[in-house]
Amino acid sequence: MTVQRNFHKEPSQLLELPEDQWFERKSFRINPKDLAKTIVGMANAEGGVIAVGITDRRFDGRPTAGQDNALRQTSLDHTDPTVRVQIELCDVDDRAQVYLFHVLPSERVHYLKSGDCFLRVGDETKQLRADDILELRYTKGEQQYDATVPMGANPSDLDMELVVAYAKAIGSSSADDALKARNLVDREGNPRAAAILLFGKNPQEFFPNAHIRVLRFGEDERLPGELQQLLEDQRFGGPIPQQIQAAQDAIGEMLPNARRLTNAGLFEDESLIPHDVWLEGLVNAVVHRSYSMIGDHIRFEIYPSRIEVSSPGRFPGLVDPTRPESIARFARNPLVARVTAELRIGQELGEGIRRMFASMRRVGFADPVYAQTSGSVVLTLNAMQRLDAHVLGDLPRHSADVLTVLETGGRPMSTGEVAEALGLSAPPVRRSLQAMRDAGLVRWRGNGPRDPRAVWSVTGPLR
Structure with a gap:
């Protein structure tokens, strides 16, 4: 995922845009070896854009001939294997220029010529240790x-x-x-x-954390410490087929029900989130998790209006979590995936995800949402009404994305927090929030128009 902006029309955005997973600013004076660290880090993660020619949110001017040559040669001279980089020149005015390094995500693990390896995590480029590099190789599919x-x-x-x-x-x-x-x-x-x-x-x-933990909460918000209403907490171990079955039985007892018209033409009680959807999410988490990451387990969290499934390890290969329906069949654990498919436990990654989307749309709920952290994938299934196309057409441009951030945040969020999560400035996010408030989709809570602690949250779930 790269930063999508027309910087040629609005180069000032380069000064305002917050640095994050996909964007960073650098000075023309940067040592090419240091620039190579960020290039390698982004290539090993999800790609991104490096804007070179900015110091302390001010344009440097124009590079010297020596700087120009060194910048253009950075990837070739200092990365191994050479990272694919597209360099775009952005003219600010007659006196200033910015080099935009478009770093493509790679299906291989890249290093500096020195052998050091880096990964972009949030707004930082972190050097990886030997075990982290091995995990990255598993994620990229270089090793099994x-x-x-x-x-x-x-x-x-x-x-x-x-x-x-x-x-x-x-x-x-x-x-x-x-x-x-x-x-x-x-x-x-x-x-x-x-x-x-x-x-x-x-x-x-052999794998102490190869288990499923199922938690049920009494509140939709994640409250701190003793305020957190944790109603149930169960763990399921053993071989994969048995732990999936045991967890499935327990989850079925915990989930709230809704009365729906079935394919047989009868109204029957079903779990609020359709059974085939949450089961597919659970199976995908177990089959495709990283078993080489020994420090974490699968968490299946049940809230009154949503389910969250957290699985250790990032998406394999070049999967873009913002476009889950486009995920091709790919298994981090191909031996496990084949056996579970033959036992009729699950499908390969990709087919099951598309079926989840179809089932959520069938009952009128919002699409499943995938988020990727530095060490896990989180699936959120919201019992929230899907935005009607006619309603969406009457809302400002970024409204659907703004609503998704609020639905998956797990807590009320300020305008600034929503804007930061989307990599946008505050004004367009504020317009979307205000329009959705008028449409009854979100609510605002604060002591006045200028209250810095004012927050937004979605309205109640569809029942």
């Missing part, structure tokens, strides 16, 4: 974690009754043949990570 053999793992760690049942499901003549056919064991017969996760007697011995 579920095909590795955990240290100390041997055939006795598998529950052979589960393997036999799987062999029958795929029509294999024996359990051993099934394991070999799906590359779930190495040449010595030792189980790979996928085999332990799917059929292990105790997968959590």
